[in-house]
Amino acid sequence: MTAVIQAVINGTMMGAMYGLTALGLTLIFGVMKVVNFAHGSLLMVGMFTAYWLIKLTGIHPYLALLFVPPLLFFFGYSMQNLLIKPVFKAEQQVREPLTVIIVTTGVWYVLDNLALMLFGAEYRTVRTAITGTSFSLGEIIVSIPKFSGFLVSLATAAGLLLFMKKTRTGKALQATSLDREAANLMGIDQYRIYNMAFGIGTAIAGIAGCVIIPFYYVYPSVGVVFDIRAFIIVVLGGLGSIQGAMLGGVIIGLIESVFSQFMPSTWTEAIIYAIFLVILFVKPSGLFGHKQDW
């Protein structure tokens, strides 16, 4: 029994972080109707930035949260502005520009392999003050890096929700996601909003990178591990939904950690894919998605 409770707690914490990696993806999809295949790579960039920052300056890992997300915001903002906007403009009439998927896949290949060229293929870990620390609740052990990652994930999701509901930019983002043309007519600059969405989505990948680094390896293709999960999570939660991404993340985390108590972990991966396909067939709009999106 303790093992199961332990698994549930670990799964929830890990799942919230999966949700965090999916948040940026779901935001970008919601606003632009684009699946950003480079999202995992951007997470990898965030992890490497955090890694070098911590390694070279020796600061506390969570101080990296002050530097990495703004840097990645700038990165994502420019990426959308320079690479994706032109393709988008060329395909203005298309409701769902598939060419953009290919551009983001190109970015994925470039980023992952640039990292491979620069840093090599080895798995790196950074030992920080909190690596390997934990506290216990009775017989249950809670890892401190994972617990703080869990808290940061919840805070980020809450922050993003507040931002979308309360600020002007957030409302403009929502308006664009509901109806591009109408938002344009209301004087919202569509491409500036896309830049913002991409920047924020990438910054969130940066936050995820910072909280994952104290307990996970970093290597050039680490993004792929989180990428496929993030795809599954956003579809499960409903593409474009913030709450959906968090809940979807927790569900996937729970399945992984509870099922792996009873079977080899490679099988849990197969189960996740199977569940994903069942959801797509039964309810393609996911838990919180809009029907018109699929």
Added chain:
Amino acid sequence: MSRKQLDTILLSLAAVVSFTLPLVIESPTYMQILILLFFYAYLTTAWNLVGGFAGVLPMGHSVFVGLGAYTSTIMTLQYGISPWIGMLVGGVIAALVGVLIGKPTFRMRGAYFALCTIAFAEGIRVMIENIDSLGPFKLNGPRGLLIPLKGDSFWNYQFMHKEPYYYIILTMLVLVLALTWFISRSRMGYYLAAGGEEPEAAQALGVNVARYKLIAMAMSCFLTALAGTFYAQLMLYFYPKGLLGLDLSFEIAFIALIGGRGTIAGPLVGALALRPLNEFTRIYLSDQLPGLHLVIFGLILILVMLYQPKGLTAPLSRIYDRLACRIIGKGVAK
């Protein structure tokens, strides 16, 4: 000389050149590069039936390559049946699976469809990696299957030299190109194009869009599986990660997009542009800087999408049109 005559002359010239190439090329390495080039062009042409004409973006076609390879190889290894027969059985199985997958997924929008096919392919890969045998059939999990060398034999689909493989894949490519050409000019081609661009409008005009998409999917999967058997017999070894992984699926889609999806020449143009580059950068650069060849690959992908979002076939055919006009013009003047 008319335009039609010029086209015919050039096409026959291309045919003669491609059928005599093995007489000139002696290096097995270059032969292998050519064989793989045609292999990818073939796969992409088969993909194009769905990804190009039907206007969706399947990103998991490697599953059908795998189905073909596994079916024919298991039949050969365990029952001694010729891969030529296994190839057809694999094709039929792939077509059935394709229809099974296509039926619920074709009603989805682009991004959902792409994600769904990825998840399906990855799910199958993970499953095959985790099982040693499926009922009486030995799959060998992540280790894959090894086909024992039996020596030159047409019946066993094994040859000691590269030439037979070259001619087999070339014939397959020519046939599939002819089929695509035929379909693009048929009622089905028009229905597919209409269903891809404006499904609601096509439906309103009484076109059964879903049915034509399913037929296209069945054909595409059948043809893709045939290539799987070819690959298995060429390499005599394959494993799930290499054959069923996302890399192959993505590369097929990229070749189509860079060449021009939905065009007949697109897959060939894309393969001609990407495959040699891929092979040579991998051979010459990957020792010094691992990953550089994929950086170049990604950059090309981005640049083509930025400057030629419709693929390279469109500008190339414009150039050809201009040249053809000049040549024909001279002919008339004489």
